Amino acid sequence: MTFIEIRDLMKIYYTKETNIRVPALRGLELSIKEGEFISVIGPSGSGKTTLLLILAGMTDPSAGYVKVGDLRLDQLSEEERSLYRRYRVGTLWQLPSRNLIWEINILENVEIPMRLLGIPREERLKRAKELLTEVGLDKRMNHKPQQLSGGEVQRAGLACALAHQPLILLADEPTGELDSKTAGELLRFFKHLNKTHGITAIMVTHDFDVAKSTDKLVQIVDGRISGYSPTKNLITIRDMHQVYVDTYGSIQLPRHVIENITVEKEIHIEEKEGKIILSQEEEKANKKKKTKAK
Ligand SMILES: Nc1ncnc2c1ncn2[C@@H]1O[C@H](COP(=O)(O)OP(=O)(O)O)[C@@H](O)[C@H]1O
Ligand SMILES: [Mg+2]
Numbered sequence: 001m002t003f004i005e006i007r008d009l010m011k012i013y014y015t016k017e018t019n020i021r022v023p024a025l026r027g028l029e030l031s032i033k034e035g036e037f038i039s040v041i042g043p044s045g046s047g048k049t050t051l052l053l054i055l056a057g058m059t060d061p062s063a064g065y066v067k068v069g070d071l072r073l074d075q076l077s078e079e080e081r082s083l084y085r086r087y088r089v090g091t092l093w094q095l096p097s098r099n100l101i102w103e104i105n106i107l108e109n110v111e112i113p114m115r116l117l118g119i120p121r122e123e124r125l126k127r128a129k130e131l132l133t134e135v136g137l138d139k140r141m142n143h144k145p146q147q148l149s150g151g152e153v154q155r156a157g158l159a160c161a162l163a164h165q166p167l168i169l170l171a172d173e174p175t176g177e178l179d180s181k182t183a184g185e186l187l188r189f190f191k192h193l194n195k196t197h198g199i200t201a202i203m204v205t206h207d208f209d210v211a212k213s214t215d216k217l218v219q220i221v222d223g224r225i226s227g228y229s230p231t232k233n234l235i236t237i238r239d240m241h242q243v244y245v246d247t248y249g250s251i252q253l254p255r256h257v258i259e260n261i262t263v264e265k266e267i268h269i270e271e272k273e274g275k276i277i278l279s280q281e282e283e284k285a286n287k288k289k290k291t292k293a294k
Contacts, residue, residue, distance in 0.1 A: 003034035003200050004055070004168070007247065009064035011050050011223075024050040026223040028064075029246045037194040037201045039211035041237070042220035043255065048204040051220070052170045055202065057085040069167055086116055090161035090169045090199075092154070094176040099157030100145045106132065106156040107141040113164040131159040134196075135189050151182035155189055162193060169194070169201040175210050187213040208237050219254055226252035 011025040024047045032038055042048050053059040054066060057073060060081070066073040068088070076084060090113075093099055100109045110128035119127075132141050135155040137148075145153050154174055161169055171190070175183035191213060194201045203214060211217050212231050219227040219240060227240035234240065243251045253261075261267070261280050270277045 001034050002031045003036075003069060004030070004032040004202075005065070005067045006030045007065040009051075009054070009066060010062045011047070011054065011059070012062045013050075024223055025054075025061075025064075027246065027248075027250075028220070028224055029244065030218065030225055032200060032202070034200055035194075035198045036216060037191060037203070037214045038216045038218055039203045039205055039214040039231075040218050040220055041205055041208060041211045043206060046220045047223040048206075048220055049172055050223075052091075052172050052202065052204055055168065056089050056091055056170050057081040086113075087164065088167045090164070090166035092157050092161045092169070092171040092174045094173040096145065096150070096153040096157060096177070099160060100153065102145050105142050105144050106137065106148070106159070109145070109156060110159045110163050113160060117164055119164075128159070128163065131162055132156070134193065135159050149182075150178055151185055154178065154186050158186070158189060158193065162197060162199070165197075167200065169199050171201070171203040173205055174203065175205070175207070180209070183210060184213075221252050221255050221258070224252040227254040 007029050009025050009028040010023070013022045013024055014020075015022075028047070028051065040048050040051065050059070054061050054073065055068065057076070061074050064074060071084060071088075073081070073084070091099075100106065101112070107125075107128050110131055111124045114124040114127065129138075129141065132138060135158055137152060137155055137159070140148060140152060145156065148156065157174075161171075174190070175186055178186060187210065190201070190203070193199070201214075203210075205211050212234060214231055217229055217231050217234065217240070218225055219237070225244045227243050229240040229242050237254070238256050240254060243253060245251050265280070268279045270279070
């Protein structure tokens with residue numbers, strides 16, 4: 001069942017002082033099934049964080065349709081969005097100081113999102129202990145974040161993100177500060193929690209090795225989805241052979257394909273034996289000729 005549906009999503013940032021408008025998302029379309037764990041991969045500035053901020057209810061879309069469960073995020077008022085954030089969304093950010101409060105221990109940290117919802121203390125403690133045990137921190141509950149390793153801190157952040165039983169879990173480069181071994185460990189816990197809690201999870205990353213640990217990989221280029229693929233059998237990003245055709249029939253080619261063609265120039269399209277073939281043969285031929293001449 002589709003749980004998150006995004007159509008024609010646009011986000012334009014406006015800076016008053018400079019009177020400059022920056023388009024961050026340009027007609028993004030995406031659907032995600034309930035319980036799925038997907039990664040969104042793309043170069044810096046492609047709009048990954050913006051997409052997460054919209055799904056987290058932390059910023060409003062400039063235009064478009066965004067549905068999470070039975071809620072239309074694009075139609076929420078400021079107040080409704082703040083309730084949505086508090087009740088339904090769990091977030092894990094790259095910087096640990098955004099996930100945890102440094103002055104209190106991690107058990108108290110995990111209790112906080114539940115406190116905000118008025119959950120009684122006994123229940124809070126029970127759930128916080130269960131979650132911290134699930135992320136392998138049962139012996140560390142009374143430690144403050146600075147007494148933990150980088151990987152442990154992110155695992156505590158993960159427990160915090162799930163404390164109030166949100167409907168979606170959003171993570172923005174959660175392994176960005178970790179070495180690859182520790183990152184792998186965090187991702188194993190992440191995956192385990194996604195499966196056992198049945199929570200729909202989206203992780204943003206620019207690292208293909210990190211993205212591979214999720215079920216499905218979606219590539220974002222300049223604010224639009226280009227390639228998407230199940231991660232099974234993907235060895236490199238060049239193995240992504242599927243691109244998304246939106247409701248207008250537009251496609252955004254994957255970055256590695258764009259690098260090999262001449263942009264702002266027409267491509268040839270041909271339907272042949274049930275296949276659609278795109279080519280820029282003339283360019284290629286010219287390139288070859290040039291190389292030979294050298
Ligand atoms: N608050 C903001 N004000 C103005 N421009 C922004 C703001 N946040 C992001 N942008 C711009 O929007 C684009 C997408 O940014 P972002 O979503 O952060 O990309 P990513 O997370 O993929 O690096 C970039 O060009 C960025 O400079
Ligand atoms: Mg970002």
